[in-house]
Every structure is written in C-alpha cells, then in structure tokens.
Amino acid sequence: MKHWTIPIAILLLAALACGINLDSQGDSAADAVQATIAALGIQQTAAALEGTSQAMQNAQDAAQQATSVAATVAAMGANQPTQAPAPTQAPPTQAAPPTQPPLPTETPIADGSLVRAAWDPAYSWGAPHDYDDFESGSGLFGDFSSGASRAWYGDDGRFHITFTSRGRHVWAWSFLMVSEFYADVIIFNGPGCVPGDSAGMIFRGEQIPLDIGYMFGINCNGEYNIQATGPAGQPGGLGSGGVIWPIINGSYGNPGEGWKKHEAINTGPGAVNRIGVWGDKGDFDFYINGQWVDQFSYWSLPAPDRWPVGQFALYLGTAQKNKASVSFDEFSVWEGVTH
Numbered sequence: 040m041k042h043w044t045i046p047i048a049i050l051l052l053a054a055l056a057c058g059i060n061l062d063s064q065g066d067s068a069a070d071a072v073q074a075t076i077a078a079l080g081i082q083q084t085a086a087a088l089e090g091t092s093q094a095m096q097n098a099q100d101a102a103q104q105a106t107s108v109a110a111t112v113a114a115m116g117a118n119q120p121t122q123a124p125a126p127t128q129a130p131p132t133q134a135a136p137p138t139q140p141p142l143p144t145e146t147p148i149a150d151g152s153l154v155r156a157a158w159d160p161a162y163s164w165g166a167p168h169d170y171d172d173f174e175s176g177s178g179l180f181g182d183f184s185s186g187a188s189r190a191w192y193g194d195d196g197r198f199h200i201t202f203t204s205r206g207r208h209v210w211a212w213s214f215l216m217v218s219e220f221y222a223d224v225i226i227f228n229g230p231g232c233v234p235g236d237s238a239g240m241i242f243r244g245e246q247i248p249l250d251i252g253y254m255f256g257i258n259c260n261g262e263y264n265i266q267a268t269g270p271a272g273q274p275g276g277l278g279s280g281g282v283i284w285p286i287i288n289g290s291y292g293n294p295g296e297g298w299k300k301h302e303a304i305n306t307g308p309g310a311v312n313r314i315g316v317w318g319d320k321g322d323f324d325f326y327i328n329g330q331w332v333d334q335f336s337y338w339s340l341p342a343p344d345r346w347p348v349g350q351f352a353l354y355l356g357t358a359q360k361n362k363a364s365v366s367f368d369e370f371s372v373w374e375g376v377t378h
Contacts, residue, residue, distance in 0.1 A: 152305060157329075158330065203361045205359055212352045221317045221376050224370040226257065228311075229366075231359075237264070238365035252268060252352065257304050259310070260306060261306035263298070264285055266297065319377045351370075351372070
C-alpha cells in the first residue's frame, strides 16, 4: 500500500468528483491528483506539485525495492536444505538402572594372562596334549578337604585352594607324568591376598612316597621364585608341606630368599597371571604372561635332586592366617616339546 503526502480529506473528495482509482501507479496517478486539485480550486505552486509527485515516485520505488528483496529472500530460502522440524513428542523414557550390578565377567587382558599373547611360546602350537579347564567337578587334579586346608573344583569353573595356617604351603597333585614338556596355568590371586601370599606350579615332582618337586610361582607383591620341596640333604626335606628351598644361581639358598620383582606380573588382590614352565631334559625356562623371565639347569644341583620325570601339582603359600586363598584356570601341557 502506498502512502501519499496529500491530505486524506482532499483525496476522498477528489475520488468522489473524478472517480480516480487510488491504487493506480505512475503518471496517471499524478495526473489524477493534479486534476483533483484543479477541480477543487486549490492553487498549488509548482514546487509543491513537484514535491508531491516526487514523494509518490519515492513510495513507488520503495515498494518495488521491498518486492525485489522479498523475492530474493524467498529464492535464497528455496536453495537452502530443509530443516526438519523439532520433534513434538517427548523422548522415550529410559529404563531405570538395575537395583543390583550385573555379575562380573572375565574380560581379555592384553598382557597374555587370560588370552594367550602372540609372544607366548605356545601361541602357535595348537591344542595341548593334556588340558583341564576346571569346568566339571573333577579333572586332572585331586580335590580334598583336610583340617586347615582344602582344594576343590568350584562352580565358577576354577580350581580353588585355601589354607588357614600362616607360613605354610599346600598343594594338590595330578597323576599326569611327563618328561619334556611345556606347561602353563592361569592364577587368580585371592580377593584378600597380602604381599607374601604366593601360588604356582610344582613340576617334575613325586607325590608318593616322597612329596618332592621343583616349584615355580609368584606372589601378590609382583615377585617370582624358583624353588624346590624335598631336596636330598636339606633340613626339612622330603616335602609334605615342609621347608621350601629357593634355587638361586643353580644352587640352594636359604628359605625365604630368592624372590625377584618383575614388571610382567600383575599385582594385588584378584590380579590375574599366566605362568609357564618349559622343561627340556635338565634345562628349564620360566614365563609369566608369555614373557620369558628366568632359567636354571638341574646339572648344578646334587645328583639325587636331578629329577628327569615327574608329576604336576598346583600350590598355595600363605603369609596370613585364615584368609589366604588362590584359584586356577586352564591348565595346559604340551608333551615332548624341546628347544
């Protein structure tokens, strides 16, 4: 709609007298206004008439410019991607969190403790010759409950050992007899372990009648030890949970010595580690989570302590009273393997 500078009353009178269309544009509108002014006898100066005409032209130009801008904006809007309208409904209601957390599951650990690492010596050997996953109520190892100690196949698919006395060792034997071998097992530290609580494997051992064997194990503090139970000529020998003798640089040290810290060991309550032993005639290599950590040769030991064949056992060593415990999983043996 255009806005004129001529008084509204004059325009109404002019429209009635001359039948002018107020919506007309350009020169016709200017002529109609001039005719109206003449008919009413109003004397306008040339300057006033020119100002009126210029105002009308300015209004017309403004209207055309507005129309052009509107068209441009509309065109620009047509080229823009259509934005989806905001959803009108409320987002779906989320389920309330469970009142109890789900049971924990064993997740693979990258260091080779639960999932065999690519650097593990047995990684590409295929299925072991002898294996116990501890899923059933019985397997390669004997369970027992006797006084302060107990060993059993648990409902959780692990083999458990507990001992309520402090400063002692207890083990569960398997009657599997081998000579050259690679054997490993997964160890789960007890939930309340203290630094001195230890666990591991006996190999080249003999349960009856002497209860002897070499030992390799780790403790809750991240240390490992190579030891023997029942060596000839050593006080407290011939096993039965007696004195454990460390093998240090190929010879026997004093009880309690020989522990070595290693970064490959996961530490603390509930920590998981895989330990392995490679026995080739009289030479032995030791692995933790697939990493080689140490070795020894029985040729440096007294002749009666060079055991060429034997059984396996899983053991627990206690540094606390009543709460010491350990559990094992996936015991595997490859027989006849040599370096």
